[in-house]
Amino acid sequence: MLSRVQSEIRYRWRALFRRPDVESELDDELRFHIDRHVEKLVASGVSYAEASRQARVAFGGMDRIKEETRDARGVVAVETALQDLRYALRGLRSRKAFTAGVVLTLGLGIGANATMFGVVDRLLFRAPPWLYAQNETHRVYLHTVDVSEPRIDRNFQFARYLDLLRTTSSFSEIAAFQTRELPVGEGEALRELPITLASASFFDFFNARPALGRFFTAEEDSVPAGAPVVVLGYTYWQTQFGGRPDVIGEQLRLDRGLSTIVGVAPEHFVGMSDQGVPAAYIPITAYAFSVRGANYSGNYGWSWLEMIVRRKPGVSLSAAESDLTRGFQDSWRAAAEFDPGWGTVESAQPRGELGPVQLARGPQAGRDSKVATWISGVALIVLLVACANVANLLLSRAVSRRREIAMRLALGVSRGRLLRQLLIESLLLASLGGAAGLAIAQWGGAGLRLMCLPAGDPASVLTDGRTLLFAAIVTLVAAVLTGMVPALHAGRTDLASALKAGARNDTYQRARTGTALLVFQAALSVILLVGAGLFVRSLHNVREFRLGYDVEPVLFASANPRGVRLDESEQRTLTARMLEVAQATPGVTHATLAASIPFWSNEGRGLYVPGIDTVGKLGTFVLQAGSPDYFATLGTRVLRGRAFDETDLESSPPVVVVSEGMARALWPRSEAIGQCIRIGADTMPCTTVIGVAEEMRVRSLAAEREYTYYLPAAQRPEPIDPQLFVRVSGVPEQYVQSLRRRLQAEMPGAAYVNVVPLASLVDPNLRAWQFGATMFVAFGGLALVLAAIGLYSMIAYGVAQRTRELGVRLALGASGGSIIRLIVTSGLRLVVAGVVIGGVIALWAAPWMESLMFDASPRDPLVYGSVAAVLLGVAAAASVAPALRALRLDPNVALRAD
Numbered sequence: 003m004l005s006r007v008q009s010e011i012r013y014r015w016r017a018l019f020r021r022p023d024v025e026s027e028l029d030d031e032l033r034f035h036i037d038r039h040v041e042k043l044v045a046s047g048v049s050y051a052e053a054s055r056q057a058r059v060a061f062g063g064m065d066r067i068k069e070e071t072r073d074a075r076g077v078v079a080v081e082t083a084l085q086d087l088r089y090a091l092r093g094l095r096s097r098k099a100f101t102a103g104v105v106l107t108l109g110l111g112i113g114a115n116a117t118m119f120g121v122v123d124r125l126l127f128r129a130p131p132w133l134y135a136q137n138e139t140h141r142v143y144l145h146t147v148d149v150s151e152p153r154i155d156r157n158f159q160f161a162r163y164l165d166l167l168r169t170t171s172s173f174s175e176i177a178a179f180q181t182r183e184l185p186v187g188e189g190e191a192l193r194e195l196p197i198t199l200a201s202a203s204f205f206d207f208f209n210a211r212p213a214l215g216r217f218f219t220a221e222e223d224s225v226p227a228g229a230p231v232v233v234l235g236y237t238y239w240q241t242q243f244g245g246r247p248d249v250i251g252e253q254l255r256l257d258r259g260l261s262t263i264v265g266v267a268p269e270h271f272v273g274m275s276d277q278g279v280p281a282a283y284i285p286i287t288a289y290a291f292s293v294r295g296a297n298y299s300g301n302y303g304w305s306w307l308e309m310i311v312r313r314k315p316g317v318s319l320s321a322a323e324s325d326l327t328r329g330f331q332d333s334w335r336a337a338a339e340f341d342p343g344w345g346t347v348e349s350a351q352p353r354g355e356l357g358p359v360q361l362a363r364g365p366q367a368g369r370d371s372k373v374a375t376w377i378s379g380v381a382l383i384v385l386l387v388a389c390a391n392v393a394n395l396l397l398s399r400a401v402s403r404r405r406e407i408a409m410r411l412a413l414g415v416s417r418g419r420l421l422r423q424l425l426i427e428s429l430l431l432a433s434l435g436g437a438a439g440l441a442i443a444q445w446g447g448a449g450l451r452l453m454c455l456p457a458g459d460p461a462s463v464l465t466d467g468r469t470l471l472f473a474a475i476v477t478l479v480a481a482v483l484t485g486m487v488p489a490l491h492a493g494r495t496d497l498a499s500a501l502k503a504g505a506r507n508d509t510y511q512r513a514r515t516g517t518a519l520l521v522f523q524a525a526l527s528v529i530l531l532v533g534a535g536l537f538v539r540s541l542h543n544v545r546e547f548r549l550g551y552d553v554e555p556v557l558f559a560s561a562n563p564r565g566v567r568l569d570e571s572e573q574r575t576l577t578a579r580m581l582e583v584a585q586a587t588p589g590v591t592h593a594t595l596a597a598s599i600p601f602w603s604n605e606g607r608g609l610y611v612p613g614i615d616t617v618g619k620l621g622t623f624v625l626q627a628g629s630p631d632y633f634a635t636l637g638t639r640v641l642r643g644r645a646f647d648e649t650d651l652e653s654s655p656p657v658v659v660v661s662e663g664m665a666r667a668l669w670p671r672s673e674a675i676g677q678c679i680r681i682g683a684d685t686m687p688c689t690t691v692i693g694v695a696e697e698m699r700v701r702s703l704a705a706e707r708e709y710t711y712y713l714p715a716a717q718r719p720e721p722i723d724p725q726l727f728v729r730v731s732g733v734p735e736q737y738v739q740s741l742r743r744r745l746q747a748e749m750p751g752a753a754y755v756n757v758v759p760l761a762s763l764v765d766p767n768l769r770a771w772q773f774g775a776t777m778f779v780a781f782g783g784l785a786l787v788l789a790a791i792g793l794y795s796m797i798a799y800g801v802a803q804r805t806r807e808l809g810v811r812l813a814l815g816a817s818g819g820s821i822i823r824l825i826v827t828s829g830l831r832l833v834v835a836g837v838v839i840g841g842v843i844a845l846w847a848a849p850w851m852e853s854l855m856f857d858a859s860p861r862d863p864l865v866y867g868s869v870a871a872v873l874l875g876v877a878a879a880a881s882v883a884p885a886l887r888a889l890r891l892d893p894n895v896a897l898r899a900d
Contacts (some may be wrong), residue, residue, distance in 0.1 A: 021424075025361075027789040030260060030295070031287030035208040036054075036057045036058065039053075039057040040053045040054055040057045040892060043057065045055055049838065064111075069725075073766050076426070086427055087149055089423060089798065091430070093427065093830065094427070094430065094431070096832030099137060100395070101431070101434075102725055103395070104392050104395060104396075104431050104435070104437065105431060105434045105435045105438055106435075106439070107387075107388045107391055107435070107788060107791075108359065108388055108392055108431065108432055108434075108435025108436070108439065109388065109434075109435045109436075109437075109438025109439040109441075109442055110384070110388060110439070110442065110784060110788075111384050111385035111386075111387070111388030111435075111439070111480065112385065112432075112435055112436050112438075112439030112440075112473060112476050112477060112480060113439035113440070113441070113442030113443045113446065113447070114381040114384050114385065114439075114440070114442075114443075114471055114781060114784075115378075115381045115382060115385050115439075115472075115473075115476050115672065116324055116439055116440060116443035116447075116472065116473040116476070117319075117381070117442075117443040117446070117447030117463070118374070118377055118378045119378070119469055119472045119473075120443070120447070120463055120466060120469045121374055121378075122374055122375060122378045122470070123468060123472075125360065125371050125374055126358070126360055126362050126363050126375070127363075129359055129360070130208075130272055130273065130274055130359065131270045131271060131272060132209050132210040132268070132270075132271055132408055132706065133207060133208055133209075133359065133827075134207075135206065136359065137425065138312050138313040138315075139207060139310060139311070139312045139359055140310065140311055140312075140313070140322075140356035140357055140358065140359065141156060141308065141309070141310055141356075141357045141358065141359055141361070141364060142156065142158070142166075142308070142309040142311055142326065142355075142356065142357075142358075143155065143156050143311065143353070143354070143355040143357050143364065143365055143366070144156075144158070144330055144353070144354060144355075145351075145354075146350045146351060146353075147349070147350055147351045147353050147355040147705065148350075148618075148806060149813070154355075154365055154893050155305065156308055156364075156366060156682070157305045157306060157307065157308060158178075158305055158306075158307055158309060159301060159302050159303070159304055159305050159306070159307075159310070159337075160178070160286075160290055160298055160299055160301070160304070160306075160307060160579055161299060161300050161301060161302050161336075161337070161340075162302065162330075162333045162337070163176070163178045163201075163309060164225075164299060164785055165308060165329065165332060166309070166326070166329045166330075166333065166337060169328070169329040169332045170325050170326060170328075170329040171313060171325060172272045172309040172313060172314060172317045172321060172322040172325040172326070173313060173314060173322065173325075174309050174312050174313070174314045174315075175206050175311065175312045175323065175479075176203065176309060176310075177201050177203040177204040177206070177207060177309065177310050177498065178200070178201045178286055178307045178308070178309055179198060179199065179200040179201065179204050179273065179274055179286065179307065179309075179310070180198070180199045180206070180306060180307045180308055180828065181197065181198045181199070181273075181274075181275040181276075181277045181306055182196070182197060182199065183195065183196060183257065183279060184197040184257045185199060185257060185562060185564055185754065186255070186256050186257075186281060187254075187255060187256070187357050188752070189688075190257050191673060192448055192754060194756065195238070195280075195281035195282075196275060196277045196279070196280050196281060197256065197257070197280060197281060197282050197283070197284060198273050198274075198275055198276045198280040198282070198283045198284075199283075199284055199285075199286040199289045199290075199307070199373075200273065200283055200284075200285070200286055201223055201285075201286050201287075202217070202219055202220040202222065202223040202285065203220070204273065204283075204310075204894050205217045207310060207312060208271070208273075209638065210265060210267070210268050210271050211268060212233070212265040212266055212268065213239075213266045213267065213269065214239070214249070214250065214265060214266035215233075215250045215263070215264050215265030215266060216264055216265045217233055217264075217265055217267075217283075217755065218231045218264055218265075218283075218284075218285050220286055222264075222288075222290075223285040223286065223287050224287060225287055225299045226287065226291050226296040226298070227287065227288065227291045227296070228285040228286070228287030228288030228289075228290075228291060229288060230259055230260060230261045230262060230288055231261055231262050231263075231264045231284070231285065231288075231425060232254055232256055232261040232262070232263055232264070232282045232283065232284050232602055233263075233264060233265040233266065233267055233282060233283040233284075234249070234254075234263060234265070234266045234267065234281070234282050235266075235267050235271070235279060235280050235281050235282055235283070236266060236268060236269045236270070236271065237279055237281075238281040238282060239266045244520060249263055249266070250263055250264065250265070251263065252766075254282075254754075255283060256284065256857060257284075257289065257292065257564065257565070258292045258293075258563075258564050258752075259292065259565055261284060261288075262393065267283065274308070274310060274359065276361055286307065287299075292565065293484040295700065300340070301340075302336075302337035302340050302341060302344065302467060303341065303459060309494055310359065311326075311355075311356065316490075317839070319356060321355055322356055323355060323356055326355075326356065327352070327353050327354045330352040330353070330354050330356070331347050331352055333352075334347050334350060334352045335347060340448020343608075358541075361572040368770070369770035369854065370769060370773065372768045372770075372853070372854060373770050373774045373854060374771055374773075376533075376774070376851070376854065377773075377774070377777045377778070377781075377860065380530060380533065380777065380778060380781045380782075381769040381781065382779045383526050383529060383530055383781070383785065384530070384784055384785055384788075385480065386483075386497070386522075386526055387526050387527065387784075387785045387788050387789060388480075388518075388788055389480050389484050390519045390522050390523045390526075390792070391430070391519075391523060391788045391791065391792040392480075392484040392788075393483065393484045393485075393486075393519055394516050394519045394520065394792050394795065395792075395795065396484060396485065397515060397516060397519075398516070398795065423483070424485060425482075425485045425486075427485070428481045428482075428484050428485025429478075429481040429485070431481070431484070432477045432478070432480045432481035432484065432485075433477060433481075435477065435480065436473055436474065436476070436477035436480075439473060439476075439477075440463060440470070440473055441463060441468075443463045443473070444462065444463040444464050447463070465659070470522075475783070476590075477518075482883055484691075485739075517832060519792070520789070520792055520793055520832050520836070521832055521835045521836045521839065522836070523785075523788065523789040523792050523793075523836065524789055524793075524833050524837065524839075524840065524841065524873060524877075525834070525836040525837075525840035525843065526785060526789075527782070527785040527786050527788075527789045527836070527837040527840065527845075527873060528836060528837055528839075528840025528841055528870075528873065529840050529841075529843055529844050530781055530782035530785045530786075530843060531776065531782040531785075531786065531872065531873070532840075532841070532844040532867040532869050533774075533778045533844075533851070534778035534779045534782035534783075534864060535862070535865035535866075535868060535869055536726055536742040536778075536855060536858055536860055536862065536865055537771060537774040537775035537779075537854075538775045538778075538779065538780045538858040539855075539858040539862060539865060540771045540774070540775070540854075540855045540857070540858045541768070541771040541774075541775040541855050541856075542704075542774055543857040543858055544703065544768050544771050544856050544857075545768070547699075547703065547856075548696070549600070549698065549699045549703075549764070550638055550661075550695075550697050550698035550699060550710070551600070551636035551637055551638045551648060551698060552636060552637035552729075553760050553761050553764050554734065554761060555637075555729050555730055555731070555734060555754045556635065556636060556637075556727055556728065556729050556734065556759070556760040557727070557728040557729075557730060557734050557737060557738065557741060557757055557758070557759055558596070558599060558725070558727060558728075558757070558758055558759070558760050558763065559580070559584065559726045559728060559741060559742070559745055559755060559756070559757045559761065560723070560724070560725035560726075560728070560755070560756050561580065561723075561724035561725065561745070561749060561753055561754070561755050562753060562755075562756065563724075563751045563753045564751075564753050564754060565752060566750050566751040566752060566753045568750070570720075570721055573721045573724065574721045576724050576748065576750070577595060577721065577722060577723075577724045577861065579748050580724055580726060580745055580748060581593055581594075581629060581726060582594060583744050583745055583747075583748055584726050584728050584745065586740065587728075587737070587741055587744055587818065588720075588741065589730050589731050589732060589736075589737055589740075590674060590728055590729065590730055590731075590737070591729050591730065591731050591743070592631045592634045592635040592728075592729040593629075593631060593635060593727065593728045593729070594628040594629045594630075594631045594632040594635040594636070594726065594727050595627070595628050595629045595632075595715045595722045595725070596627075596628055596722070596725050596726055596727045596887070597626060597627035597628065597713075597715070597718065597722050597723075598624055598625060598626050598627075598700060598742075598766060599663045599725070599763065599766055600699070600700040600701075600760070600763060601700065601701065601763050601766075601767055601783060602763050603626075604624045604700055604701055605624065605625045605627075606622070606623060606624055606625055606793035607681050607682050608681070608682055608793055609623055609678040609680070609681060609711075610679070610681075610683070610686075611668055611677070611678070611679055611680070612678060614668065616667070620667045620707065621663075621667055621706075621707030621708060621709055622701075622707060622708045622709070623664065623709050623710070623711060624698070624700050624701065624708065624709070624710045624711075625710075625711060625713065626698070626700075626710055626711065626712045626713070626719045627713040627714070627715050627722060628712070628714075628715055628716050628722075628727070629646045629714075629716075630645075630648050630650075630714070632645070632646075632713075632727075632759055633645045633695065635728070635729045636727060636730070637729075638695055638696060638698065639695065639696045640659065640694070640695045641662060641693075641694050641695060641696060642674075642675060642693060642694040643659070643675045643691070643694055644692055644693045645659060645693055645695070645713070646659060646692065646693075646713075646714040646784070650712075650714040650717060651716050651717075652716045652717060654688040654717070655685060655690065656681075656688070656690070656713075656717050657689065657690050657691075657692045657713075657714065657717070658679055658681070658689045658690070658691055658692070658712065658713055659690055659691070659692060659693040659694070659695050659711065659712040660674055660679075660693075660694060660695070660709070660710075660711045660712075661694070661695055661696065661697045661698060661709050661711065662694055662695070662696060662697055663697045663707075663708075663709045663711045664709035664710065664711055665694050667707070674691050674694055675691050675692065675693065675694065676691060677690070677691045678690060678691075679691065679711075681713075681716030682719070689713075695710075695712065697709070697710065698710040701858065702767075703767055703768075704856065711753045727760070728741060734760075734761070735757040735759060738757045738758070738759070739757075741757050742755050742756070742757040745757070770854070771856055776855065786872070786873070786876060789873075789876070790876045790877075790879070790880045791880075793829055793832065793833070793876075793877055793880045793881070794881075794883065794884065797825060797828070797829050797880065797881050797884045797885075818876075821885065822882070822885040822886070825881055825884060825885035826878055826882065826885055828881075828883040829877050829878070829881035830874060830877050830878065830881070832877070833873050833874055833876075833877035834874070837869075837870045837873055837874070837899075841866055841869075841870070844866070845861060845866075848860035848861050
């Protein structure tokens with residue numbers, strides 16, 4: 003049986019790719035049978051000439067036998083398709099400019115979609131490499147009610163992780179992890195790199211074997227101290243250790259001490275990190291012990307780790323969430339015993355949720371992922387615009403070939419064969435466009451992937467099977483969409499009229515189809531340009547939005563003790579010395595200590611105000627503390643009263659400056675200055691309000707009921723960590739290294755200093771609007787160009803088809819202005835129809851975009867009016883060139899035109 007199948011395959015292979023040999027063998031075989039028949043007839047007494055005639059009659063015709071034999075080979079359909087492919091290649095080669103335009107148009111549309119699919123697939127759908135049982139694996143989230151407002155967290159205390167290990171029964175594995183930037187190396191080689199802190203059970207979630215050595219064990223991750231061991235990331239092992247196999251057992255200075263290398267993770271293993279490829283993995287208990295000491299495991303006040311769980315076989319999602327909720331409630335009661343400030347289970351209403359492993363699909367999905375999803379829809383719209391444009395071009399070409407098509411039909415070509423030829427031509431064009439699109443996605447989309455994906459993500463399009471498959475599907479869809487219209491049009495060709503009149507009698511039908519396609523393009527362009535306008539408006543509003551402090555001229559400097567133990571006095575001395583050095587650095591105009599860092603680290607204390615039952619119900623209050631130059635350094639304006647100064651010492655009466663929003667929230671009917679606030683406990687002495695400053699945005703740009711208050715550093719009960727804000731007189735980046743070197747000289751032992759522009763902490767919060775504006779403008783501009791080209795080509799084609807009519811008009815005395823108005827008006831009418839349809843769709847979709855805007859209405863009339871004006875201007879410009887060409891017509895020539 004197998005040998006027969008192999009023989010059939012070999013026979014069909016030879017029939018396809020060695021056809022001359024097979025045909026020659028067929029001729030020899032037929033000639034052999036005829037010769038044998040002739041010999042028999044001659045032997046019976048028939049003359050040779052008569053015997054030859056009778057033999058040919060008996061066989062029924064050589065050509066018929068050959069055709070039947072070819073049909074029996076089972077490769078006729080393939081041969082026919084290859085013939086159609088060669089025919090299409092010849093046709094496209096003869097029209098190189100047309101082919102290049104179509105391939106580039108489709109390439110842009112397919113490339114945009116392949117790029118966006120690669121981004122969205124990684125953000126929303128693709129699980130981390132090596133993760134198994136993906137449907138049963140979940141991130142853990144906690145829902146609570148905080149002063150009557152819902153809250154959701156994915157960061158937990160180690161004590162809560164231990165509670166869930168003890169109290170839940172629905173999970174086969176529970177793991178804790180966190181990825182943080184930690185110092186690795188020594189001296190000039192020191193770098194802060196992403197390090198994953200993980201429980202030993204973390205590796206059980208992955209079907210991954212170490213590339214070298216082993217992963218750390220449960221004994222090395224035991225409470226309280228763990229063990230100083232490290233598993234290197236594969237890339238870090240290759241780049242820093244040259245991939246040496248003898249690295250096991252060596253010491254690596256990581257964070258606050260030396261760790262022993264016990265293994266190397268496999269290539270492409272990233273764990274659950276969304277902050278780039280980890281350089282190493284260390285036991286979570288070893289890190290916690292080095293930072294907080296032995297009491298971290300029972301501390302419910304340090305929320306810093308994340309959790310993943312895997313459901314046991316047969317346990318449903320709802321049952322597992324119920325079990326998780328019970329575990330959280332038991333843990334909440336334990337936390338309330340530790341600190342009554344946690345409140346009761348009844349008031350907090352803790353509830354567990356099992357979310358997807360992909361953060362961008364979870365309940366805390368950021369604005370970036372939502373914008374990326376919208377941009378994917380935008381890329382699809384660009385593809386539709388490109389397909390409509392190409393369909394119009396192919397339709398024009400089909401009309402120009404109408405007589406040729408009619409002649410082929412008259413000569414016996416079936417309509418099915420004709421349609422197949424046209425569709426093969428479309429598929430060939432789409433395939434070339436798909437190849438161009440992959441090249442565009444690989445190299446042109448690199449910046450987009452860098453903007454959206456974690457650092458170090460190897461998001462290569464050409465080596466990603468899922469993206470290649472998606473591109474192939476999009477290419478096939480594009481081939482069908484672009485080829486269907488001209489194929490159906492050609493299938494309705496009337497032979498008699500086509501052979502007599504050429505393409506002219508088909509102008510009306512073509513114009514009607516082309517008009518619909520152009521209106522469709524214009525409508526889609528309106529949608530894209532409206533989105534672009536709204537995001538640009540939002541980005542402008544964000545950049546113009548006053549944060550309550552200056553960002554550009556400020557640097558942030560922080561010291562990392564890296565295991566150096568400093569008592570309170572030594573820490574105060576180091577912080578004061580850092581401030582003196584910073585103030586003495588050339589180019590520095592002001593410097594201040596800093597307690598809370600915008601969009602990075604914020605501090606809060608309990609507040610108690612006479613006459614207010616619970617201050618926390620009125621909003622979130624963030625504590626800022628600094629030295630006397632605090633307001634001058636950050637540029638925060640004091641609106642009333644005064645700022646704290648050198649006279650506000652530890653021994654002086656406690657004072658505070660509150661933000662304007664905080665003043666309104668706490669004392670809506672009276673002046674805030676002179677009011678009393680008790681900070682930390684209601685038994686603390688009064689802290690007097692001495693000034694009202696402008697509001698700061700430190701946690702969210704769109705935060706409501708988020709207020710700030712400012713204390714002198716000298717009156718803060720605990721010393722401020724050694725960190726500073728530094729205001730410079732020039733470009734901040736130029737001062738980073740010089741300031742770092744000066745401050746590093748003051749560091750004790752292995753401690754080191756980081757200096758970064760404050761903008762590097764703030765700018766990531768603008769990324770969603772910047773990304774949306776960039777992509778909408780790019781795709782909207784591309785759609786606009788494609789629509790303009792389509793409009794120009796259609797009007798130019800219409801002018802060519804109306805040569806006789808325009809010649810008659812000119813011969814009868816029509817003015818040049820009337821001809822131009824006639825042609826331009828016809829183009830504008832199409833665009834007006836597209837503007838109306840697209841505008842209605844954009845208005846209908848506006849509510850879904852509202853959450854992505856910043857201080858901008860999704861129905862902004864200025865944006866809609868500007869888009870309409872741009873499209874009408876482009877339409878007029880695209881119509882003018884064909885109109886001017888029409889003016890150059892010679893009436894005598896036009897009247898004689900076919």
